[in-house]
Amino acid sequence: MTDFKKNLGKEEISDENTSIKAKDKDPEEEIKKGTGKEIEIETKNHRTLFERYEQRLKDLDPELITPEDEIALKEAFIHAKEIFEPEELVSWFTVKAEPFYRSVSWKVLLPLYEELLGIVEKNTGPESPETASVLNGLAGIYRYMENYEEALKFFLRALKIRENLPDQPRPETGNTLSELGILYTLMNRREEALSFYTRALEIQKKFLNPRNLGAVRTLNRTAFFYKGLEKPEKAEECFMQALKLLEKLQEQEPDNRVVMGYRAGTLNNMGVLLSEMGKLDEAEDRYGQALKLQEKVYGPEHPQVAQTLNNLALLYFQTTRYEKALILYTQSLEIMEKLGKTEHTGFATTLNNLAGVYVQKGRNEKALELYTRALEIRERVLGPDDPDVAKTLNNMGELYRILGQHKKALPLYTRALKIYETTLGPTHPDVGTTLNNLAGLHESMGEYETAINIYEKALDIIEKEYGPEHPYFKITRNNLIGLYEKMERSWRK
Incomplete structure (x- = not known):
């Protein structure tokens, strides 16, 4: 027993000594230290993975976003949450989300923005600049x-x-005002839209520099606003103001790619406007300037170059320079094919337009082949009931009418008309032009009374929208008059 007690005592002493040493180190503190090391290792792993995905996100082009890029953004966000403070996280994400925002990758961005909003509201507060930044991005997605x-x-x-933050005005406030301008335009609240654009521009001009082009964006948006109101002179004035600002900025930094890119985009936009205004020589000059800048900034094989080539080709088509149009449309298609952008609405548009050139050159089989491809792409990408699908159906119907294949043309026109009436409303101008084409088909089929009724319906729609002096009205009226004259001649016989 004694021996046992002595042994027990030794064990107790041993335990006490161990206990004293443990108390010196504190077992709980040891656990904390171990956890700290684990956290440090984990953070290092997050940073390593973040940097790997971040590398993938550098210098992304909105026109060339791939599914792999979308995965990289989502993965980078997961790791960024672990290594950044909320303020840094918002700054990083706002920049990285921009190309995805512009490439309409809404399904990717929406859940990330929603998660980010929860993070900043909790950590920086519901009235913080970071919260405002995330709200702004989230609002843009919903728009x-x-x-x-x-x-x-x-x-x-x-x-x-943003308006309640100190040191007003701030460029961020101007940016939100400009975004509201777009939204109110889309909501058909035009007076409010113009008011917000005006307020935005007043602020943004104060902060204009090669790294802050808010004023240029707002001037472009205001130009489109006036274009929508059919005030092309006001739109042209806005584009000119934007170009003057960009020219001054380019004088400061001649090789700034962002400034050159915005200038090229504005020139292209202005070219479209001038073309619609009938100022074709000026439009051609603007397109040429845009192409030169785009090729310098992006290289000769880029979606922006393809788009401007497409616009210039349309101008050549309108001025019956079909060979030039053919070359540019073909070049545009080749660029998009090399970039793998064949399942894209822009590619379908170019196919559709090139088909129109082949119709003019009498190469109807080639035209039909291109219309068919364009239709298939538009149906896959946009769905079977989209107005762009109706455009190609209309064009195919017209081609079959020219070929005298009336039975093939009729269901195409009928389907196009149904799409337009359903999506755009029964009094939309596109309904009127389709009715004009359908009337022409019935005329070709010898169904004159049906054709007259449809022509009259088309005239009523087109006159209400465009007025009696518009070319579309005059074309339809002349078609109707021509039919009456044809019927009168047949009666005399």
């Missing part, structure tokens, strides 16, 4: 998703936060 009421709610909340 492009055509959920305008939700977008308005978020934009107004972002604006309120």
Whole structure:
């Protein structure tokens, strides 16, 4: 027993000594230290993985976003949350989300923005600049998703936060005002839209520099606003103001690629406007300037180059320079094919336009082949009931009418008309032009009474929208008059 007690005592002493040493180190503190090391290792792993995905996100072109890029953004975000403070996280994400924002990758961005909003509201507060930044981005996504009421709610909340921050005015406030201008335009609240654009421009001009082009964006947006109001002179004035600002900025930094890119985009936009105004020589000059800048900034094989080539080709088509149009449309298609952008609405548009050139050159089989490809792409990408699908159906119908294949033309026109009436409304101008074409088909089939009724319906729609002096009205009226004259001649016989 004694021996046992002694042994027990030794064990107790041993335990006490161990206990004293443990107390010296503190077992709980040891656990904390171990956890700290684990956290350090984990953070290092997050940083390593973040940098790997971040590398993939450098210098992304919105026109060339791939599914792999979308995965990289989502993965980078997962790791960024672990290594950045909320303020840094917002700054990083706002920059990295921009190309995805412009490439309409809404399904990718929406859940990330929603998660980010929860993070910043909790950590920086619901009235912080970071919260306003996330709200602004989230609102933009809802706007492009055509959920305008939700977008308005978020934009107004972002604006309120930004206007209440010290050191006003701030460029961020101007940016939100400009975004609201777009939203109100889409909501057909035009007076409010113009008011917001004006307020935005006043602020953004104060902060204009090669790294802050908010004023240029707002001037372009205002130009499109006036274009929508059919005030092309006002739109042209806005584009000119934007170009003057960009020219001054390029004088400061001649090789700034962002400035050159914006200048090329504005020149292209202005070319479209001038072309619609009938100022074709000026439009051609603007397109030429845009192409030169785009090739310098992006290289000769880029979607922006393809788009401007497409616009210039359309101008050549309108001026019956079919060979030049053919070359440029073909070049545009080749660029998009090399970039793998064949499942794209822009590619379908170019196919559709090139088909029109082949119709003019009498190469109807080639035209039909291109219309068919364009239709298949548009149906896959946009769905079977989109107005762009109707455009190609209309064109195919017209080609079959020219070929005298009336039975093939009739269902195409009928389907196009149904799409337009359903999506755009029964009094939309595209309904009127399709009715004109359908009337022409019935005339070709010898169904004169049906043709007259349809021509008259088309005239009524086109006159209400465009007025009696518009070329579309005059074309339809002349078609109707021509039919009456044809019927009168047949009666005399």
